[in-house]
Amino acid sequence: MANPKPEELVQIQYPTPSKGWMDPAVEFRKGTYCYSALARNLNYLGLPNAREWQPFDADWKLPPDWKRIILDGMKERLEKFRSFRLFMDICVRCGACADKCHFYIGSGDPKNMPVVRAELVRSVYRRYFTLSGQLFGALAGARDLTEDVIKEWFYYAHQCTECRRCSVFCPYGIDTAEITMIVRELLNLIGCNINWVLEPAANCFRTGNHLGIQPHGFKDSVDFAVDELEELTGIRVDASINRKGAEVLLVVPSADYFGTPHYYTFLGYLALLHEVGLDYTFSAYASEGGNFGLFNSHEMIKRLNAKIYTEAKRLGVKWILGGECGHMWRVLHQYMDTMNGPADFLEVPVSPVTGTRFENARSTKMVHICEFTADLIHRGKIRLDPARNDRWNVTYHDSCNPARAMGLLEEPRYILRSVCNQFHEMPENTIREQTFCCGSGSGLGTDENFEMRMRGGLPRANAVKYVRDKHGVNLLTCICAIDKATLPPLLEYWVPGVDVAGIHELVGNALVMRGEKERTTDLRGEPIDQKEVAHA
Amino acid sequence: MKLYGALIAVAAISLAAGLAGSVGALQPLLGIGVPYCALAILLVGLSWRVIRWSRSPVPFRIPTVCGQQISLPWIKSSRLESPHSTLGVIGRMGLEVLLFRSLFRNTRSRIDQGPRLIYGEAKWLWLGAMAFHWSLLVVVLRHLRFVVEPVPAVALWLDGLDGFFHVGVPVLYVTDIVLIAALLYLLVRRLREPQVRFISLFTDYFALFLLLGIALSGIWMRYFARVDAVAVKQLALSLTVFSPSLPKNLSAWFFVHLGLVCTLAAYLPFSKLMHMGGIFLSPTRNLANNNRMKRHVNPWNYPVKVHTYEEWEDEFREKIEAAGLPVEKH
Ligand code: HEM
Ligand code: SF4
Numbered sequence: 103m104a105n106p107k108p109e110e111l112v113q114i115q116y117p118t119p120s121k122g123w124m125d126p127a128v129e130f131r132k133g134t135y136c137y138s139a140l141a142r143n144l145n146y147l148g149l150p151n152a153r154e155w156q157p158f159d160a161d162w163k164l165p166p167d168w169k170r171i172i173l174d175g176m177k178e179r180l181e182k183f184r185s186f187r188l189f190m191d192i193c194v195r196c197g198a199c200a201d202k203c204h205f206y207i208g209s210g211d212p213k214n215m216p217v218v219r220a221e222l223v224r225s226v227y228r229r230y231f232t233l234s235g236q237l238f239g240a241l242a243g244a245r246d247l248t249e250d251v252i253k254e255w256f257y258y259a260h261q262c263t264e265c266r267r268c269s270v271f272c273p274y275g276i277d278t279a280e281i282t283m284i285v286r287e288l289l290n291l292i293g294c295n296i297n298w299v300l301e302p303a304a305n306c307f308r309t310g311n312h313l314g315i316q317p318h319g320f321k322d323s324v325d326f327a328v329d330e331l332e333e334l335t336g337i338r339v340d341a342s343i344n345r346k347g348a349e350v351l352l353v354v355p356s357a358d359y360f361g362t363p364h365y366y367t368f369l370g371y372l373a374l375l376h377e378v379g380l381d382y383t384f385s386a387y388a389s390e391g392g393n394f395g396l397f398n399s400h401e402m403i404k405r406l407n408a409k410i411y412t413e414a415k416r417l418g419v420k421w422i423l424g425g426e427c428g429h430m431w432r433v434l435h436q437y438m439d440t441m442n443g444p445a446d447f448l449e450v451p452v453s454p455v456t457g458t459r460f461e462n463a464r465s466t467k468m469v470h471i472c473e474f475t476a477d478l479i480h481r482g483k484i485r486l487d488p489a490r491n492d493r494w495n496v497t498y499h500d501s502c503n504p505a506r507a508m509g510l511l512e513e514p515r516y517i518l519r520s521v522c523n524q525f526h527e528m529p530e531n532t533i534r535e536q537t538f539c540c541g542s543g544s545g546l547g548t549d550e551n552f553e554m555r556m557r558g559g560l561p562r563a564n565a566v567k568y569v570r571d572k573h574g575v576n577l578l579t580c581i582c583a584i585d586k587a588t589l590p591p592l593l594e595y596w597v598p599g600v601d602v603a604g605i606h607e608l609v610g611n612a613l614v615m616r617g618e619k620e621r622t623t624d625l626r627g628e629p630i631d632q633k634e635v636a637h638a
Numbered sequence: 639m640k641l642y643g644a645l646i647a648v649a650a651i652s653l654a655a656g657l658a659g660s661v662g663a664l665q666p667l668l669g670i671g672v673p674y675c676a677l678a679i680l681l682v683g684l685s686w687r688v689i690r691w692s693r694s695p696v697p698f699r700i701p702t703v704c705g706q707q708i709s710l711p712w713i714k715s716s717r718l719e720s721p722h723s724t725l726g727v728i729g730r731m732g733l734e735v736l737l738f739r740s741l742f743r744n745t746r747s748r749i750d751q752g753p754r755l756i757y758g759e760a761k762w763l764w765l766g767a768m769a770f771h772w773s774l775l776v777v778v779l780r781h782l783r784f785v786v787e788p789v790p791a792v793a794l795w796l797d798g799l800d801g802f803f804h805v806g807v808p809v810l811y812v813t814d815i816v817l818i819a820a821l822l823y824l825l826v827r828r829l830r831e832p833q834v835r836f837i838s839l840f841t842d843y844f845a846l847f848l849l850l851g852i853a854l855s856g857i858w859m860r861y862f863a864r865v866d867a868v869a870v871k872q873l874a875l876s877l878t879v880f881s882p883s884l885p886k887n888l889s890a891w892f893f894v895h896l897g898l899v900c901t902l903a904a905y906l907p908f909s910k911l912m913h914m915g916g917i918f919l920s921p922t923r924n925l926a927n928n929n930r931m932k933r934h935v936n937p938w939n940y941p942v943k944v945h946t947y948e949e950w951e952d953e954f955r956e957k958i959e960a961a962g963l964p965v966e967k968h
């Protein structure tokens with residue numbers, strides 16, 4: 103079946119059927135769900151109920167005692183997570199979150215209102231864990247747990263990108279992403295997972311990165327990038343791997359060295375870190391900063407994240423620098439230290455170039471590359487020629503996690519204003535803490551889920567369209583590997599003519615390197631569109 | 639069904655309380671037994687809920703950050719929207735609890751042909767919620783004059799402030815009007831906005847009708863039925879010192895009011911009205927965004943199965959060596 107056209111997709115209705123939401127029946131319509139995880143991936147990770155099945159099958163081959171497993175799992179998590187228990191109890195159904203979710207805005211499906219997404223679980227909570235639900239049933243908003251409910255959970259837990267926008271608007275901070283995370287964890291207990299999450303997780307567990315690139319392959323791609331950068335700039339940089347005694351371990355999402363346009367950002371890192379002479383190394387074992395465990399279970403986050411500290415310790419570095427990635431930074435900022443710390447074998451990060459002590463990372467000992475670069479620019483340690491980015495008219499997409507989990511808002515903007523001449527913000531309600539998701543986060547960026555991704559990405563794309571039409575913006579920058587993979591098709595669909603780039607791609611373009619040859623092309627190998635190249 | 643069911647339930651409670659209140663023999667039950675029971679349920683229920691929440695630990699520090707983080711000294715961090723200190727968290731919580739900060743952000747989205755998404759201002763819910771909660775608080779505090787002798791200064795002060803229009807006899811309280819108006823707004827909103835109606839449960843209507851019933855019966859007593867306030871105070875005071883005695887001349891209207899209040903008290907711990915306590919414990923709001931500065935400890939953190947470096951090297955040793963990368967063991 104061909105993908106629907108934008109004109110068709112945009113005919114969005116917002117029905118609110120009078121029969122309510124309690125009927126769990128869902129139709130797995132092509133284009134709106136992700137395929138099941140392959141048995142081999144489950145087996146590799148030691149996860150339960152590996153089997154062949156698909157969401158559209160009538161029989162999901164659940165284990166015979168699936169109901170007990172789910173209810174026990176809920177009980178355990180109610181006792182382990184105050185967030186879960188509280189969020190089950192205190193929603194007043196004021197509806198403030200309803201139209202804040204990009205999936206609701208783009209699909210009009212009432213079960214995609216964050217409050218209803220949560221009620222799908224709350225109804226089961228009420229039925230089995232509260233007195234009123236046990237006594238009054240449907241009148242108290244309680245529902246029995248049936249196989250159809252499991253299918254419904256699966257469908258709607260994978261139409262939430264865990265972006266946390268709803269949580270910004272909720273008067274109690276109820277975070278539907280947290281509920282989605284718990285639901286995915288529960289589904290995981292009976293083997294109802296999606297392959298786009300589990301395959302990267304299994305790869306990452308085995309080889310160290312999502313793409314399953316083995317150490318020699320990793321070395322090849324880094325070498326290739328070094329060669330390419332030399333061609334572009336005339337400078338041969340040194341990018342070591344698994345080198346003991348380096349000062350800094352650099353961890354980036356694997357897409358940076360294997361995907362486009364991520365790759366240009368990777369070239370940007372290499373150029374910048376060479377120019378300032380940072381003594382750093384990559385690790386082939388920790389060759390992935392991203393963590394698809396976040397989209398599977400808390401336990402999987404920890405299992406995949408452990409290698410970062412392990413490797414920092416083995417290599418004897420002082421601190422860790424992290425590349426551009428969204429969900430990776432949610433894990434690094436909000437989970438890593440708690441799960442796999444304390445990192446008492448590392449030192450408080452100090453930039454050897456500027457002497458700045460990153461007090462904000464004094465416990466976790468990991469610095470975001472945008473923090474590092476903003477500091478360099480502010481202290482005047484690098485020479486920049488923003489005119490080299492003049493072919494770009496730039497806007498910035500706050501990726502969900504750096505914005506709402508970290509508050510990394512100004513650093514990227516400061517960098518952008520220093521490396522390019524034309525910069526325009528998208529409308530206020532669509533950036534910073536109110537930013538809209540790309541629509542493909544949390545492991546939903548698969549081809550089979552195309553329609554739902556385009557729907558979920560509509561609010562973001564529409565804001566880009568606004569600045570394209572108003573200011574002639576032709577480049578959307580972001581600091582997230584998933585964004586860089588999924589925004590290009592999204593924009594091509596809704597806003598043709600706008601490209602996607604990482605911040606450090608533009609840094610690499612603008613960076614005037616000592617001893618570089620005259621730069622005639624940017625990192626993409628495309629001609630620098632300017633009359634005079636003003637550099638030493 | 640949900641709507642009418644809730645209306646009927648509240649009407650039935652009122653009727654039952656009113657009828658029973660007109661039967662002398664039942665008055666002790668209604669005036670003494672029921673309030674004590676309701677109060678006991680409220681206190682035990684509230685504590686049980688709060689204790690149960692606090693018994694579940696907060697394994698991870700997961701604030702929803704709504705402003706600039708603290709990082710480099712020359713970048714101004716947002717102390718209230720992304721607090722990094724306890725003081726900042728108190729400020730953020732204060733704004734949430736007293737001023738409903740997050741609700742103030744509310745917008746309403748609309749899609750026009752083009753397509754063009756538009757996010758309009760939507761402050762009415764915030765205004766209605768503020769009006770309702772603050773007038774409710776004033777009304778509750780004003781009631782102190784019935785249960786505490788001598789009447790506390792706050793109650794007298796609020797009394798004066800609230801009746802500052804000096805209209806009518808007895809003086810008209812502004813909060814009475816605001817409370818009713820705000821409750822009606824919330825109710826109408828729930829019914830008129832399709833999305834909100836879609837998500838509403840029986841309990842959402844029930845809470846609103848119950849509160850409306852309480853407010854209306856109170857107003858009726860004060861301005862129209864002119865219930866004997868001295869008798870009410872006698873009863874209330876006797877209840878507070880645990881030597882209950884029932885004055886003779888209490889009207890049935892008073893029992894309607896009291897019956898509804900007792901229903902609310904007993905119902906509160908089992909309902910969404912617990913948001914009052916929950917908001918203080920919400921981990922996305924009451925934690926500082928200082929994750930990388932200060933380690934957060936998870937009490938149930940447990941060892942997990944990982945792919946160790948040694949296992950990894952064993953699996954790929956030949957390839958690592960062939961690529962010229964260092965290994966631990968040859
Ligand atoms: C710390 C104290 C409290 C805070 C911070 C608080 C906050 C809020 C907020 C932000 C809302 C959402 C907006 C709305 O729908 O109106 C709300 C709703 C509500 N609150 Fe409270 N509240 C508190 C105490 C109470 C108490 C004591 C009651 C009554 C016993 C109450 C009754 C309600 C009701 C009935 C609603 C739902 C209104 C509707 O149906 O639209 N609240 N509260
Ligand atoms: S904003 Fe919060 S309280 Fe209101 S409906 Fe949504 S989750 Fe519930």
Ligand code: SF4
Nearest residue numbers: 203262263265266268
């Ligand atoms: S976390 Fe994001 S995707 Fe999920 S319900 Fe909230 S707004 Fe929607």
